[in-house]
Amino acid sequence: MHYRQDIIEVFSTFAQLEADRFRKWLTDPKLRRSIKKCLEHTPEASNAEIFWGIYWHKHWQNQSHSLAKMHLSAYLQEPCYWAAEKTVAKFTNNQYSLADHFQLANAEVENILKGFKPEISNNLQAYAQMAIPTRLRDILRQRKEADGCTNWALLRKVSKKQVLASLSHAGLSPAMIAQHRLAWCCFKELYIQNQAGGNSKLPEPNRQLWEDVANLYNSERLNQLTQQTPQSSPDIIEQWLTRTAIYLRAYLYPPMDSLDALKSKNDYNIIWDLPDPSSDSLIADILAQEDAQNSQNKLSQINDVLLKALHECNPQSQEILKLYYQQELTQQDIIKQLQISQPTVSRRLIKARESLLAALINWSQETLNISLTSNQIKDMSNVLEEWLRTDYSQFNLISQSS
Template sequence: MGVTASSSMARNHLSAYLQEACFWAAQKTYQRFKLLQYKYSIEEYFQIANSGVNPPEKIFKSFDFEYSHTNIEGYAKTAIFRFINNTIYRHDLEAKRVKFSDYGLLKDLSHKELREALISKGITQAKSDTYYLVWQCFDEIYQPNQSQGSRSLEPPSQKHLKQIADYYNQRLNKIEISAVPASEEKIKEMLETCIQAARDYRTKRFIPLDNSDYMSDSTPTLWDTAIQEEEREQVQSLIARLFEEIPETGQILLKLSQGLNLTQIEIANVLKNKFPELQKQYQVARQLGKYNNTFLKNFINEWNKIDPEIRLSDERDIERIKNSLSECLQSHCQKMFYTTLDRTVKQYAHEKKI
């Protein structure tokens, strides 16, 4: 048998092997895009998946075959799932539109995303602080009702805008930001700027993948590897354990920053009496950076032990999962505050009855 025939047979075997991964990814995508089920069937997603693995060897372009613990099937499933999703987002405007309403997008944003979105829009650091504060006030004041949900959140009413403006102006007086008080109209304008910046930012973050090199940056992210619910629980459990290992100062800083979304200036004002070394914004920024980086590296080391399916080792890997891990850490810190608040409220209600 010639080399060409052998290569052809190997390619056919690899294509057959990938069919199960293609079908799995098609099913997952069908479940994800519930609002598009009238338009796309599982079979159509399956066809898209197959177009992404033709020829089959390109899916493994950046796969590390020398890493003995790597799970080839898991790698293929995740990579194909991402390819289908990217294809739909690239070609279907409705898919982009139905994911979030304008104000639903603001609810979905992490504070890190908004910071980077504003910077990418050309807004200076000093000015971005005011937009960030408006977003914080919006996030705290304007809550979706149970039937509506945050994904399809409607624009705030004039009453809500006034509440947001009042809260914004109140907080503005307490922190060291050089800005004038804002009216309801100004608040609305600033929120719309945040929305546009976020939409542009997320569009830029999406990189179209062509047929020749779409797998060149295909190492899955943290949440790509945590599609399964049990893996999500592993991630949250690891985050909780690593958080407890952080020194008290670091825990407090992360709780205030990630849990309450306080600005670095606000954190300095809160902590300056207890921690003299944290009286200035730059001191808080330096310590937050240190603890965030340490947490990130510790997470990668531990996650490689738990699930070596994907090798996370170099600086590219760190950058690749940084945003996802920041969101996980934020969720953990917020959950701690909510749990404490809920316990306090219940205790107060019990004491009041007595």
């Protein structure tokens, strides 16, 4: 099985960083044993990484193998690292290091696996290369915005779903969650009413506001809370909401622990229950659906299709797309630079995206024989947006330097 050594390494090793630089690959013995067992039981399977990426993704989807996510995390180490390095270079005033970005990227693996659609593209690593940089940029913008927020501004902008999730994550009892939720609802209603405009630098709540919030809470608790609770004072309400803001920050923007720390020797000797990974039906299913060797060209075909569709757009639309996606200008910046109206910019962006999506859908139907549902079209639209923000920008930069 020596000729399959590359597959073993790809799905069982993790990158170690030191002094904010890549140092070496660390092999996880339990993953190594797992992938070797797979290869021994499936000699007919392909040697292509794409094939085994789909294999483990199907196991992850079906929850039929306890190590599937770990194998996929190992597989996506390189996309995570390169996305982190690219983001560090782009966000020069960023407070986070390369190791921090790498940690953030690894934390997004679960979301990447959820967003990947094998029926649209069978190359998980190529999808991750497009999706991870986009997710990192969004996370950094959110963190920057949150870091500049007071507790009260943060409480004002979050949703009820986020509040409930953060309170539950903090371990509060259902009764306490209900009380904190109601206090937040009362605060949000009164704090917004008492402010003028959309100023993000809101003043500190004064004593009168806390008294008003407490009065509203004590009135609403009789109808809103299922359990009988005593009245709450303004000081108690302020304490609850301060804690709620702390819980929200911890839930939405958890602190980043170092991934670089060397594990102790015992960490590599954990006994894992390794289910039989041979799964003949799964292997047969993948082999029947995908020819891994032929499908490696799909990504380049998609690039060709989208670039051709881009060239067919009118010159003004092409210019707007470049400014919006490559230079990351806002619509207001584009209006000033091109001296055109806001409706024109918005309309050009929408029509250009629609043209590109139509080209991608037509290619999928004609080349892949896929009959797309509305949900699949929505997923494809997300893939298009990621392509515009990553591959399209890179292509233009490469073209200009050639």
